[in-house]
Amino acid sequence: MDYMKTKGRIFDIQRFSIHDGKGIRTIVFLKGCVLRCRWCCNPESQEYDIQTMMVQGKPKIIGEDITVREVMETVEKDRPYYRRSGGGLTLSGGESLCQPDFARALLRAAKEMGINTAMESMGCAPYEVIESILPHLDQYLMDIKHMNPEKHKEFTGRSNELMIENAKKIADSGMTNLVIRVPVIPGFNDRTDEIEAIAKYASQLRGVTKMHLLPYHRLGQDKYDGLGREYLMRDVLPPSMEYMKKLKAAAVRVSGLDCQIGG
Numbered sequence: 001m002d003y004m005k006t007k008g009r010i011f012d013i014q015r016f017s018i019h020d021g022k023g024i025r026t027i028v029f030l031k032g033c034v035l036r037c038r039w040c041c042n043p044e045s046q047e048y049d050i051q052t053m054m055v056q057g058k059p060k061i062i063g064e065d066i067t068v069r070e071v072m073e074t075v076e077k078d079r080p081y082y083r084r085s086g087g088g089l090t091l092s093g094g095e096s097l098c099q100p101d102f103a104r105a106l107l108r109a110a111k112e113m114g115i116n117t118a119m120e121s122m123g124c125a126p127y128e129v130i131e132s133i134l135p136h137l138d139q140y141l142m143d144i145k146h147m148n149p150e151k152h153k154e155f156t157g158r159s160n161e162l163m164i165e166n167a168k169k170i171a172d173s174g175m176t177n178l179v180i181r182v183p184v185i186p187g188f189n190d191r192t193d194e195i196e197a198i199a200k201y202a203s204q205l206r207g208v209t210k211m212h213l214l215p216y217h218r219l220g221q222d223k224y225d226g227l228g229r230e231y232l233m234r235d236v237l238p239p240s241m242e243y244m245k246k247l248k249a250a251a252v253r254v255s256g257l258d259c260q261i262g263g
């Protein structure tokens, strides 16, 4: 059980979450991301380095090196809740694939303990890395942010080609529980035709069980101040529920997929 000693870097563990997968879940947030999305609500996730962030006027160290065994000791505590609700462990971030050995070992440990696994990820890694993780994963919550490579690059710092290609490969791998998640960001991807383009692509992927439309929110704004960074979305308002319903109807119309607002 050497993989239980694998070390990785996290910045949070949230217990009793009812988002990001089925049932009651423990979410482990891994540090490090290759994108720099302008709307990111977890800016403290982006750098792999351990950082100091001001929280309510006090410095807080963000980032902790921890073994798989130590994480699983926390995850195991809620096993009765997972059993009753169909929940389990979800990896989030950041981008879990930036720490592939750690992510793989965590998912493997959970599966061997009989705990359901999910991973929230935009699939920005060589496909071989993803392929090595899939056998330990029950549900892949995959972000697709935009179908246009230039616009994707303008707002996230990277083009989307690798991620779009990986979505197809993941679908073709036989993964039977693939959820396509779209953060709906005003001025970036909130036009009907932009959401329709993602929905059409999602409908062509085998194994897609659902689409989630995640409305932009500003809950991460204070964290930018705490890190001494500028929040570039200060003037952007979250979409109304009425508008989200319109986008959802458009996504369903072109894809026939089951689609929900929120995660």
Ligand code: SF4
Pocket (backbone or CB within 6 Å): 033, 034, 035, 036, 037, 039, 040, 041, 042, 045, 046, 093, 094, 095, 122
């Ligand atoms: S992919 Fe997610 S964690 Fe990474 S910068 Fe974008 S929103 Fe933040």
